[in-house]
Amino acid sequence: MADGYDLEFLATPVPLPRPSQDATELSYPRFTVLLDRARRLAAVTGVNIDGALLRELPRTGEWRLDPRVDAEQQTGPDVYARNDLDRGHLVRRRDPGWGDVADARAATEATFFYPNAAPQAAGFNQSKELWLGLEDHVIEYAESTDQRLSVFTAPVLGDDDPSYRSIRIPLRFWKIAAWQGVEGLAAAGFVLDQTDLVRTPDGLLAAPPLGSFRTFQVPVAEIARISGVDVGPLAAADVLEARTGRQVHWRQLASPVDITL
Numbered sequence: 001m002a003d004g005y006d007l008e009f010l011a012t013p014v015p016l017p018r019p020s021q022d023a024t025e026l027s028y029p030r031f032t033v034l035l036d037r038a039r040r041l042a043a044v045t046g047v048n049i050d051g052a053l054l055r056e057l058p059r060t061g062e063w064r065l066d067p068r069v070d071a072e073q074q075t076g077p078d079v080y081a082r083n084d085l086d087r088g089h090l091v092r093r094r095d096p097g098w099g100d101v102a103d104a105r106a107a108t109e110a111t112f113f114y115p116n117a118a119p120q121a122a123g124f125n126q127s128k129e130l131w132l133g134l135e136d137h138v139i140e141y142a143e144s145t146d147q148r149l150s151v152f153t154a155p156v157l158g159d160d161d162p163s164y165r166s167i168r169i170p171l172r173f174w175k176i177a178a179w180q181g182v183e184g185l186a187a188a189g190f191v192l193d194q195t196d197l198v199r200t201p202d203g204l205l206a207a208p209p210l211g212s213f214r215t216f217q218v219p220v221a222e223i224a225r226i227s228g229v230d231v232g233p234l235a236a237a238d239v240l241e242a243r244t245g246r247q248v249h250w251r252q253l254a255s256p257v258d259i260t261l
Contacts (some may be wrong), residue, residue: 005032005046005150008253012233013187014150014178019043020228023071026115029107030096033115036157037073041118044154044229045090049138051147053098061109063087063117074114075167088120088173090153095135118155119169121197127213130253131192134175140189141261145254152176152234156191156227162198171195174223176234185237188261189220191250216250217259
């Protein structure tokens, strides 16, 4: 079962966003990763979530390299050893875990392939918890329609990302959630910034007390600009300016009540 992201999952077709650079397309159950071989990290991930059929499954699965890709092109266990780095799921473990139990379990376990991970500073604060709960919040909002989401997540692969061991640590991550609203396709964009937590002098990663994560809601078009990713119809479907009635830039979020959907 490796069907990958389905562009026709919503009533309005939504193509998988595409980076400007070459990337290896890796299909997993209900999600796809576009792996930047040079950076050894995902440039784009896309997952289909059926909120009405989500299952609460026990955590199973272990992090492992994808045998379809050379180990040298993946950010594997050596990067995460003996430091304050977490293997941050891009497609969350529970997101593809819906429907039939066996299929749901296979999908959640597939999220533990290293192409679906990116280094994040260890530890939690309110902003990171908010980031991890964004899909849940949008699913709750979308319950008045068909409770389906397509979610796209990746690190911003910036030129100024600091070097660490054999990779460069991304300082920011982006996420776009798309759903079928009453008036058609709707989308919302978010950015997680861990710049204040990452320091790499002498090859060491800073511990969380140095700063905090910051989560922002941003225009989808801004995500396309900072990431170099073609977001297709998602920019025109952005709810941020439509709901606020004015031009909006980066809005820092403190809690779910700050989110515009």
